[in-house]
Amino acid sequence: MNKMAKKVIIFSMVGLLQFGLGVSVIEAAHRQSEPPRQEQGDDRQQQDQERERRIQKENERHEREMRRRDHESEREWHERQERERERHDKALATIAGLILGIIASGNNN
8 A cells, every 4th residue: 555655646746747847838838929929910010001101102103104294295195104004013013022022031930
């Protein structure tokens, strides 16, 4: 009986020790992962604001360029509009690509 009681006590202590270590590791891991999530949220918010600012700036520039100038003929104006549409589409694709690249690189870290 004495041997059995010693074994029960030792195994119980070992079990409690393992349980205590497991809980402390879980708590430490949980606390370390919270701040980066907050930073990622802030970064994403800043990236969204930056994207919106760039898009707004590009749209304003595009509108100015699409207006007919006093000295232009109808044909010149249409040709310039076509070039401007292509340039505008490329600019918006570049802005979207930059933001996606930033987001993708942020997810890898």
